[in-house]
Amino acid sequence: MPKVRVTRRVHFSAAHRLHNPGLSDEDNRRTFGLCNSPNFHGHNYELDVTVEGEPDPDTGYVVDLGHLRAAAESVIGDLDHRNLNVDVPWLAGVLPSTENLVVAIWARLAPLVPRGRLVRLVLWETPRNYAEYTGD
Amino acid sequence: MPKVRVTRRVHFSAAHRLHNPGLSDEDNRRTFGLCNSPNFHGHNYELDVTVEGEPDPDTGYVVDLGHLRAAAESVIGDLDHRNLNVDVPWLAGVLPSTENLVVAIWARLAPLVPRGRLVRLVLWETPRNYAEYTGD
Amino acid sequence: MPKVRVTRRVHFSAAHRLHNPGLSDEDNRRTFGLCNSPNFHGHNYELDVTVEGEPDPDTGYVVDLGHLRAAAESVIGDLDHRNLNVDVPWLAGVLPSTENLVVAIWARLAPLVPRGRLVRLVLWETPRNYAEYTGD
Amino acid sequence: MPKVRVTRRVHFSAAHRLHNPGLSDEDNRRTFGLCNSPNFHGHNYELDVTVEGEPDPDTGYVVDLGHLRAAAESVIGDLDHRNLNVDVPWLAGVLPSTENLVVAIWARLAPLVPRGRLVRLVLWETPRNYAEYTGD
Amino acid sequence: MPKVRVTRRVHFSAAHRLHNPGLSDEDNRRTFGLCNSPNFHGHNYELDVTVEGEPDPDTGYVVDLGHLRAAAESVIGDLDHRNLNVDVPWLAGVLPSTENLVVAIWARLAPLVPRGRLVRLVLWETPRNYAEYTGD
Amino acid sequence: MPKVRVTRRVHFSAAHRLHNPGLSDEDNRRTFGLCNSPNFHGHNYELDVTVEGEPDPDTGYVVDLGHLRAAAESVIGDLDHRNLNVDVPWLAGVLPSTENLVVAIWARLAPLVPRGRLVRLVLWETPRNYAEYTGD
Numbered sequence: 091m092p093k094v095r096v097t098r099r100v101h102f103s104a105a106h107r108l109h110n111p112g113l114s115d116e117d118n119r120r121t122f123g124l125c126n127s128p129n130f131h132g133h134n135y136e137l138d139v140t141v142e143g144e145p146d147p148d149t150g151y152v153v154d155l156g157h158l159r160a161a162a163e164s165v166i167g168d169l170d171h172r173n174l175n176v177d178v179p180w181l182a183g184v185l186p187s188t189e190n191l192v193v194a195i196w197a198r199l200a201p202l203v204p205r206g207r208l209v210r211l212v213l214w215e216t217p218r219n220y221a222e223y224t225g226d
Numbered sequence: 227m228p229k230v231r232v233t234r235r236v237h238f239s240a241a242h243r244l245h246n247p248g249l250s251d252e253d254n255r256r257t258f259g260l261c262n263s264p265n266f267h268g269h270n271y272e273l274d275v276t277v278e279g280e281p282d283p284d285t286g287y288v289v290d291l292g293h294l295r296a297a298a299e300s301v302i303g304d305l306d307h308r309n310l311n312v313d314v315p316w317l318a319g320v321l322p323s324t325e326n327l328v329v330a331i332w333a334r335l336a337p338l339v340p341r342g343r344l345v346r347l348v349l350w351e352t353p354r355n356y357a358e359y360t361g362d
Numbered sequence: 363m364p365k366v367r368v369t370r371r372v373h374f375s376a377a378h379r380l381h382n383p384g385l386s387d388e389d390n391r392r393t394f395g396l397c398n399s400p401n402f403h404g405h406n407y408e409l410d411v412t413v414e415g416e417p418d419p420d421t422g423y424v425v426d427l428g429h430l431r432a433a434a435e436s437v438i439g440d441l442d443h444r445n446l447n448v449d450v451p452w453l454a455g456v457l458p459s460t461e462n463l464v465v466a467i468w469a470r471l472a473p474l475v476p477r478g479r480l481v482r483l484v485l486w487e488t489p490r491n492y493a494e495y496t497g498d
Numbered sequence: 499m500p501k502v503r504v505t506r507r508v509h510f511s512a513a514h515r516l517h518n519p520g521l522s523d524e525d526n527r528r529t530f531g532l533c534n535s536p537n538f539h540g541h542n543y544e545l546d547v548t549v550e551g552e553p554d555p556d557t558g559y560v561v562d563l564g565h566l567r568a569a570a571e572s573v574i575g576d577l578d579h580r581n582l583n584v585d586v587p588w589l590a591g592v593l594p595s596t597e598n599l600v601v602a603i604w605a606r607l608a609p610l611v612p613r614g615r616l617v618r619l620v621l622w623e624t625p626r627n628y629a630e631y632t633g634d
Numbered sequence: 635m636p637k638v639r640v641t642r643r644v645h646f647s648a649a650h651r652l653h654n655p656g657l658s659d660e661d662n663r664r665t666f667g668l669c670n671s672p673n674f675h676g677h678n679y680e681l682d683v684t685v686e687g688e689p690d691p692d693t694g695y696v697v698d699l700g701h702l703r704a705a706a707e708s709v710i711g712d713l714d715h716r717n718l719n720v721d722v723p724w725l726a727g728v729l730p731s732t733e734n735l736v737v738a739i740w741a742r743l744a745p746l747v748p749r750g751r752l753v754r755l756v757l758w759e760t761p762r763n764y765a766e767y768t769g770d
Numbered sequence: 771m772p773k774v775r776v777t778r779r780v781h782f783s784a785a786h787r788l789h790n791p792g793l794s795d796e797d798n799r800r801t802f803g804l805c806n807s808p809n810f811h812g813h814n815y816e817l818d819v820t821v822e823g824e825p826d827p828d829t830g831y832v833v834d835l836g837h838l839r840a841a842a843e844s845v846i847g848d849l850d851h852r853n854l855n856v857d858v859p860w861l862a863g864v865l866p867s868t869e870n871l872v873v874a875i876w877a878r879l880a881p882l883v884p885r886g887r888l889v890r891l892v893l894w895e896t897p898r899n900y901a902e903y904t905g906d
Binding site for chain 5: 781783784785786804805807809810811812813814850851852853856857896897
């Protein structure tokens, strides 16, 4: 049986700020530049969720993309139109870089995938940069 | 002489919140929904700046797009990686909907266009919605 | 008060076929080529809905884009995952070219716009061609 | 010698319907929802064809992309402006999910690649979802 | 009868250089910067061709987009994979800015439009800047 | 510690020509077609630079994307608005196919990556074709 990967893109808009409370204000500014701006800034994030498996002979689906979308939205629903530094219990203590976000989303989403196996998340912060995680 | 329009796209990332201080919290939530979320959210904005004029016979340019970009960035530099409700003096008292933002940006940018005449601004809040203003 | 235009993009996927029952099969094939293929083909359509008006001073909105999206989806809900030649009562007798579709959608959608005035519809049949209608 | 991958994107538009004749109509509707709509719907598909190999020292090419495009179009020419459930002999009995389509296209296309080795196909059904196959 | 606009996008790749032979080398460098680089540079151009008219009742077409594409390609075929400063007789003496190119293409293309009337050309030099001409 | 990949896209515009001086003019024309056009043509190139590593606990960064962008631009600055056959010392003797370019860019860029490890370069020649190199 062939192994196929399917991907569904979902999106959310959020505010954040890069700030390490263990560093001085001066060091934060020097390290993070504009991303340390005190009153937050924000992004339109896009998340590409990739699941691998063998297509079900009855449906032709690795996973029903409607179900996968629902799983993904149950996670990013906590992030959409929120402040990633302030509003999200499961991001408490996480410095919200794209790298740290994609790892945190993986931990929430992987157990919810309804069929197949989560093999890749790509989180776009802007149309010109993204972070990619494969669970390693 | 032909009249031509040229457009240059620039971008910025910002946090904002839709909240009318003249309404109750309850009315704000009902009116703006998730966009009223208290600790802000944010977007990657794209701004398309269009200038009309006759190409200069010496350069073939309606306007040098490098100069136009510099003018546009001198305005959106105040917005990039900022909080539109809090950080921008020239947005004080402006409810930062895409509509109000594009009108406010026009007022700042129109006098700075180095050649030709500003005829259209398109401000994308997400890849699926935008506001467009032509100065009327 | 400034006049601003806002646009919201919505999408649907549909099957269709270009076939004029008043022409012979031979003439249909010659006129429409592959688009006349008997068992239908299909597209991912994108529809850009543009509304013009003065922003409401209380909300900053020309029109609440959530309400506009709901109005648009009440119309294209009849088209999504349907056959445009067979399934849609309000397209009966309409040759479903992009031009004819955008005019038919206008007639349904214009009265439903909740605030402001519908001024432009752009219907993309593929990422490389579209039809545009302004009500004239 | 370095190993490089080159990719060429091609496209086609087709109608299809997800329907398993081994299931009851009721089960088909429950399983496939709108995708089971009886008179078909359709999509603009994009296919990214990736070939790996060492660049030919005389041409700098892993594969001449004009030749690769011709090979890909000889396969998708059977699908373009067609009905995937009805019109394509080599899809007879295949439930035309994106997963099953990409596997079927691989089987046709792999032997036709004129230089190098087919290593990945990505088939986009919409701009927000795709299936990916690497021959495993 | 409704008036509708249809647009078809075509593309070409070309080399060019901005250089005014009436200016000194020093003035050319100061005016055009990197665009004056002596051995040329190049772009992937996209051209959006828009035609307005009433849909033909027999076809639903303002203009057959296959015919429009053929007309457009008969013009840009002179530009594709060419050097705009050197290779194109009908650009002799034209400083190949995007503005001047779009006006020159209009003059060649307008008489070839097979049905309806050319009302807009948009010539993209990069994904972030374009020139637009409406024949005025 | 998780391993994450981050990608930053950068761009440049350049002229080139595919021509093998070891072949006759006739063989060059037959092999490369329009890409052999004598006075060059050009492209808007996009380069996606991917770096893998563990996020730094102090910053959440695999690599500061501003630093990565600076490294990438120090390399492609030699290519931007240049002629790849004529102007670039480190491309002397390289037939500038996309494949050969991506390998040559890797050799320059890999040692400059400021943190983490370069694991993938994707070089887009047009929006519909690219070459991809992972250092093998």
